[in-house]
């Protein structure tokens with residue numbers, strides 16, 4: 308029996324993210340300073356740059372957690388800047404955090420199931436009036452969560468508290484939570500940071516598999532091997548600005564990138 312583990316196959320490839328002249332300041336610091344680039348649908352775009360370059364600030368602005376001072380951000384040609392995070396999320400943009408934020412006192416399975424997905428069951432009158440529907444939805448939600456957990460290699464720890472598993476496993480829980488939303492694009496903020504090599508391989512492998520099925524990614528990462536092997540295109544930020552953009556090998560050879568980011572140590 309062939310069972311499709313994730314509801315991704317056959318979907319139209321979407322998730323084009325356009326950032327146009329985005330600016331975000333914190334008093335005197337222009338953390339994001341006139342940034343423009345596109346994350347192409349169906350592709351993996353890498354976002355790199357030294358500490359304080361403005362990468363996470365840009366993610367926060369894209370996800371609606373921070374307002375942009377000016378500029379435009381569109382997802383599949385629809386404006387998302389100015390929308391609150393839950394609306395950006397419901398439009399199909401899911402993100403993970405540099406420091407994972409699981410509900411530590413809940414199990415892995417509970418963390419994944421918590422992701423909102425048109426849950427009629429949360430409205431008590433639906434529970435009262437349409438118990439059959441609620442039960443069916445809960446079952447479907449549980450099956451989906453289990454399939455995603457299995458896909459992410461988390462089945463062995465699904466009953467453990469999310470606060471008690473390793474940092475790398477918490478990164479995978481974040482990925483699983485993102486997948487529950489059936490996103491068009493997933494933004495990952497340093498998925499490899501503090502992750503042991505074996506788990507890092509799992510994370511890379513899952514990203515590749517999802518991308519094969521059409522998922523679009525924008526990934527911040529300091530691990531150069533990770534970026535160079537995974538990304539179709541790399542955007543480099545330094546001091547709030549995009550200083551280079553291109554194929555991984557082009558960016559690696561770019562003198563400005565070497566000076567600003569790799570400190571002259573790149574081969």
Ligand SMILES: Nc1ncnc2c1ncn2[C@@H]1O[C@H](COP(=O)(O)OP(=O)(O)OP(=O)(O)O)[C@@H](O)[C@H]1O
Pocket residue numbers: 333336338356357358359360361362363364365405
């Ligand atoms: N909430 C905030 N208030 C004030 N300044 C901030 C805030 N968030 C970020 N900054 C500043 O904005 C700049 C960009 O920070 P940001 O966290 O976006 O960098 P980053 O590229 O993600 O760095 P890292 O690789 O270390 O995660 C830094 O100078 C930082 O101190």
Ligand SMILES: [Mg+2]
Pocket residue numbers: 362363364405
């Ligand atoms: Mg950051």
